Amino acid sequence: MTAALLAVDFPWWSSTLLKMGLVLLVVLGPAGVTVYLYLFKMVSFMQSRLGPMEAGPYGSLQLLAEVGKSLQKEDIFPAKADRTIFAMAPYVVLLSTFLLAVVVPFGPNALFTDLDTGVFFALAVSSISVIGILMAGWSSASKYSLLGGLRAAGQLIAYELPMVLAVVGVVIQAGTLNLQQIVYAQINGEIFGFGGLGLPFILTQFVGFMIFVIAVQAELTQVPFDMPIAESELVSGYMTEYSGMRFLMFFIGEFATAGIFAFLASVLFLGGWSIPPFITDLIGLEYDSAWFNVIGPLVMTVKMLMLTFVIYWVRFTYPRFREDQLQRFAWKVLIPIALVNIAVTGVLKVAFTGS
């Protein structure tokens, strides 16, 4: 569908409008679906209850009800808060999510921008949210918010490193920073001369994948790493003083980023929008064909749902780390493993391909 649309030569303004609408869909769609499927339903089932059942069939419109409720609420500013910064902070957090969505490829032509430095851009942009969270924590004029903001800053910076280092392994193997080219590298890869499965980098970069998923969990401040929010000690961390619409934006930011990071992980490690080559050979489909602009987003959605399932499954199972354990885990465990992974990948790359 997107291919048909992109085949028509749109004027610049309308293609930009279309892209803006699709980015909204890409950011809010996964957030809505994962919140309903996992935050409302999966956690309820894990606690042997049904969760929201009244709003819409099987409670499917509960999220709309929650959004409507949040929109009606008063937008409270604390008396001593730095009003401008306080008002801006949620937008900065959400901005990083939207910028992150821009580089993710969903098909051979279904992508927003084809950056040659896609991986670099994605990882750089994902750390903008740290600034938003620090702004929120600092401007709230509340000690809970400040502590939460500082903890978040320390944690996000600590886990940014293993995430970047984990991705470096993929980049070495694919030989490119372009996310689309990374997908093609996985399609054209061969496992000891057998090309039927392509080469999803999870097979060769399993260590990198594990580090990436753990770091994503920490970047999202999901439960084993939710020291910045820690409701039992910090009320709600940097979000404590927020209400109504602005709180909702932090909320959307958190869950949309989970979806986008899952998209990113599936591009980097699970073969992105492609399906294994032996299936395409069977039905005689070319990877460049327009069909993949339709299949691609669906495949990506399935992979995203699988990865977010793991994220929330872990979230609803484990208790949280202590602050020092959390930092020690990043600096003394994940980063050394990631560095070794890079070294081993480099050596093997030279050994196998000789370049």
Add this chain to the structure above:
Amino acid sequence: MGLVPGLVKGLGLTFKELAKTVVNGAETVQYPHEKEDPAPRARGVIALHEENCTSCMLCARECPDWCIYIEGHKTLAPPRRAGGKPRSVNKLDRFDIDYSLCMYCGICVEVCPFEALFWSPEYEYSEPKIADLLHDKTRLGEWMETVPDFETYEPGADVKAKKVPR
């Protein structure tokens, strides 16, 4: 490496519960649509059997929340036997329990020497206005119909179960 199996076991536990709920349904009940049967001796609401009350005030004095309000006056009742003197009895004018204060401790039921107060398992009496939670003696009397019969404490016990006055 005792750590990793523990982590995996935890994930397995939550997944097992998830699968169980998907297959067997939840342990909880969707309240307004289907209702749970409370246990027969559940502490839902306190019922008053007005004829037994002598307005002795024991319940009102023992109530930790002071949520029982009793007013009464002395009056003469006809004699038991023909030719006897008229008896002096306490007539109950007001017996209110404020369920917005009550903490369902049941001390009033325990302390009542004349078996005028009973537990009923009914629980659906919430009100939009908090003042309406003050049940007067007619309302408390209506709850008597819902009081279940006493059962023996264990099957085949010698002590006979007490009877609920109807």
